[in-house]
Amino acid sequence: MAVVPTLLVLDADPLPRLGRLTGRVRVLHADGTTLAARLPEADALLVWDAASDAVRAAWPGEGPRPGWVHTASAGAERVLCPELAASDTVVTTARGLFEEPVAEYVAALVLAMAKDLPGTWEAQRRGEWRPRETPRVAGGRAVVVGSGPVGRAVARSLKALGLTTALVGRVARTGIHGPDDLDRLLARADWVIAAAPLTERTAGMFDVRRFGVMQPSARFVNVGRGGLVVEDALVRAVRSRWIAGAAVDVAATEPLPPDSPLWRVPGLLVSPHMGGTAVGRHDELGAQFVDLFERWAAGRPLKNVVDKALGYVPGR
């Protein structure tokens, strides 16, 4: 590493505030088209445009590669191509900044669906006063798939609403169910929340069979990654009333294409991957990166390091 390290930033608006790193680092900027050419110059890569797939495309190839890649995202699936996974490069994520906002967002979606707020606002548009009886949320059963920090924050938030909540993770451990329990839990759940990382194991796990196992009164929420869900199966499950409704904040392709059938299924709510966002978020992401950069530049161990075999940051 050079005396003044070179930081390559895959840009997005607004740009990161590098604060106290200013002057202590040589900053190069890249977009999707220039990333491959600039990678060999970089000691570190900040994937500020966390919605971009440019790293997966640019990483394979000739020349030196940065020793550290940080993605300003909760998940590493967009940067982790096989060549990066097999390399010595350390990958870190923005873990820690998304958990609580996502948990609030799930609470918002669950309550809004339970109280049929979409139906109420649709009625308001027509000037129609039409009271209905709606189910209580408290006393219901939720299954949260994904036992990482996001899943656990979601479970805490749902417990605070009075729901009985079961967490399902990759392996069973104290307080967390393993995959073998999943179908049995799904069959009894009022609410199914997908909050897992996207990995080879989890891709497409919510398929026709799994939606078929759920109760007709169940509702499904995806705040993990779009790829967890076979989207055609979800469309069919909601249209056919296999389940009572769904809300997806993530999609396999984002932005969701205008011709996606997800947009137009009654009872299926689409939101634009904003569960983890919050006012001030960009400043928090920037400050988190600056802290990590100082550790890295000082040769101290990084935090939020991805286990590249698992595909996410393991541990508590």
Add this chain to the structure above:
Amino acid sequence: MAVVPTLLVLDADPLPRLGRLTGRVRVLHADGTTLAARLPEADALLVWDAASDAVRAAWPGEGPRPGWVHTASAGAERVLCPELAASDTVVTTARGLFEEPVAEYVAALVLAMAKDLPGTWEAQRRGEWRPRETPRVAGGRAVVVGSGPVGRAVARSLKALGLTTALVGRVARTGIHGPDDLDRLLARADWVIAAAPLTERTAGMFDVRRFGVMQPSARFVNVGRGGLVVEDALVRAVRSRWIAGAAVDVAATEPLPPDSPLWRVPGLLVSPHMGGTAVGRHDELGAQFVDLFERWAAGRPLKNVVDKALGYVPGR
């Protein structure tokens, strides 16, 4: 009172299930037009149609009056005419059945407004993927006006969401602010929740001046009674962006008339007085009345007795 007491029911659909009272009571039915004629025959009156003003209209007049009036509502304001207030007749309410559903409903409205779910579903209608940063709910400040069971349940629910919550009641006491603190609290609140009973003191308390005191970022929720609010002032406050938004689940006139301006203010959400409803509600209201009836028939003290000078059930 006759050996078999006569119970007069002001009807609404579905009719109350009187369960174990069947055969032990003579039941008369009335609607708004027949109530006045049948009142003199009644030992007790069940105001099952809690949205009706028929009691206020029918009570004044000649002849005997029932010794007990029960309204299947959290509030007594629709039955308490001056003549009933001045009489020896005991008035009871359905207190105890509305608190938790209303608290969930307020949580639903607060989270939906914070996360701009109405804006998201509006965008979905247009097939538009438009992420925004939204404020966190946790860490904000809420003021709940009304320190009865509904207000206290709402405050508990908002605290569980991480809000700092102040309760304002008719008189200051431990943990509850008095009216003198209200304006100071309103000026700092992110969320103002109206959950007070409608009485002479509270009628019209949310007026132009009070909306003017609130922050431009504040949002207002009314789950109390429509009459707490000067509706023209609320319309003006939201239209003029004195406050950031509002949700009203109650209106001065219900159903809200088609020509009410409340229906059509951007940022003002109208729902049809369903915060206290829940699946199974009618059975719960019927069972609660049956329990009270057995106390009354046995000459034991009633519960949920309205202080007719205050206008609501006082105390814890």
